[in-house]
Amino acid sequence: MLARIDSLGNPKNVLKNVVYDYDVLHRTSTPVVSLSNDDVSRLGVEEHGKSKVLRFESRFESGNLRKAVQTGPHEYDLILMPDVNSNRHHQWYYFEVSNMDSNASYIFNIINLEKHQSQYEHGMMPLMFSVLESENGHGCWMRAGSDIFYYRNNYVRKRHELYKARVHPGESNASWLMDGIIRFLTENTPSAAKLRKTYVIKIVPMLNVEGVVNGCHRCCLSNEDLNRKWKSPHPVLHPEIFHTKGMIAFCADVLKRPPYLYCDFHGHSAKKNIFLYGCSGQESYLSKDKDLIQNDSEFSTLSRLLEQYSLIFDQESSNCKIQRNKESTARITMWREFGVTRSYTMESTYCGFDTGRFKGTQININHLMDMGASVCTALSAL
Numbered sequence: 001m002l003a004r005i006d007s008l009g010n011p012k013n014v015l016k017n018v019v020y021d022y023d024v025l026h027r028t029s030t031p032v033v034s035l036s037n038d039d040v041s042r043l044g045v046e047e048h049g050k051s052k053v054l055r056f057e058s059r060f061e062s063g064n065l066r067k068a069v070q071t072g073p074h075e076y077d078l079i080l081m082p083d084v085n086s087n088r089h090h091q092w093y094y095f096e097v098s099n100m101d102s103n104a105s106y107i108f109n110i111i112n113l114e115k116h117q118s119q120y121e122h123g124m125m126p127l128m129f130s131v132l133e134s135e136n137g138h139g140c141w142m143r144a145g146s147d148i149f150y151y152r153n154n155y156v157r158k159r160h161e162l163y164k165a166r167v168h169p170g171e172s173n174a175s176w177l178m179d180g181i182i183r184f185l186t187e188n189t190p191s192a193a194k195l196r197k198t199y200v201i202k203i204v205p206m207l208n209v210e211g212v213v214n215g216c217h218r219c220c221l222s223n224e225d226l227n228r229k230w231k232s233p234h235p236v237l238h239p240e241i242f243h244t245k246g247m248i249a250f251c252a253d254v255l256k257r258p259p260y261l262y263c264d265f266h267g268h269s270a271k272k273n274i275f276l277y278g279c280s281g282q283e284s285y286l287s288k289d290k291d292l293i294q295n296d297s298e299f300s301t302l303s304r305l306l307e308q309y310s311l312i313f314d315q316e317s318s319n320c321k322i323q324r325n326k327e328s329t330a331r332i333t334m335w336r337e338f339g340v341t342r343s344y345t346m347e348s349t350y351c352g353f354d355t356g357r358f359k360g361t362q363i364n365i366n367h368l369m370d371m372g373a374s375v376c377t378a379l380s381a382l
């Protein structure tokens with residue numbers, strides 16, 4: 001146990017030798033069709049030559065082991081699969097181990113059991129079936145193992161985020177802002193590494209490709225504003241919206257993990273500065289929205305952080321109103337249908353600034369890319 005805690009504190013000292021990877025085997029191996037097994041004939045046979053590395057297998061009925069990573073001479077981290085079509089319920093494990101040294105003790109760390117509490121904390125022992133013991137007439141399944149601990153480790157579930165630009169094809173501001181975000185996230189810096197470790201960030205850099213290619217300003221080729229189609233998108237007429245919404249619905253309804261933050265980037269032809277629209281039930285035109293999501297204050301956190309980290313962001317122009325004519329936008333649909341409390345539209349002017357450090361200047365691509373970087377900086381402080 002103490003060695004395990006030490007290795008968590010000093011990950012560089014830990015051996016990382018992947019000895020079993022179900023995903024790779026599943027993609028590359030010929031499917032096994034035989035229902036027989038060769039357990040008895042393998043007794044006493046040294047596998048992997050003279051290697052002392054354990055051999056794992058889970059490709060049989062009820063099997064569950066996704067990956068085994070050797071972290072020491074006799075120690076292995078084990079990763080379980082979630083239930084099918086889910087990313088949860090990591091509880092069941094069932095796998096074969098062979099090529100053991102009978103004089104050695106082995107440590108197995110199952111690192112993604114997800115329940116907060118378990119009977120393993122109160123004396124429950126794992127079950128093991130020894131082919132050798134069974135052949136020698138000493139029973140079948142038996143409780144086995146010693147020093148069994150169940151505790152919270154330092155592995156965390158990542159939050160999902162979604163950034164999207166150019167639903168309105170003429171708003172090229174959004175592409176430069178997105179460029180700033182992508183550059184920041186892919187840099188070799190501690191802040192970028194921290195964000196990559198904390199979040200799964202999905203980016204749709206150009207949603208309305210047909211509009212961009214054909215030189216449109218607002219609409220797609222069916223002459224409709226795609227950012228008013230999120231409530232009920234048509235699979236043929238609005239496939240970009242239909243499938244993007246489908247991906248979010250899968251995360252929210254099937255995986256039970258809606259985006260932690262959603263942001264749609266736009267350009268604004270009638271206003272100056274760069275600012276944010278969010279969603280607050282208290283500021284909705286619909287009275288039933290006022291009770292929909294209780295934690296309204298989450299909207300303002302990002303705008304407060306942007307005000308702190310960016311020389312460009314205009315907090316004064318930002319608001320969190322829900323108006324009738326905007327209710328089929330991505331921002332409001334994410335908030336109302338999927339409960340995304342941090343659902344935003346970021347607007348950036350075509351013109352320039354009438355407030356802050358750049359007051360009186362025209363906007364350029366450096367301002368937009370800087371704003372993208374500031375979004376990432378603010379995100380790391382959320």
Ligand SMILES: [Zn+2]
Nearest residue numbers: 168171266267
């Ligand atoms: Zn727009």
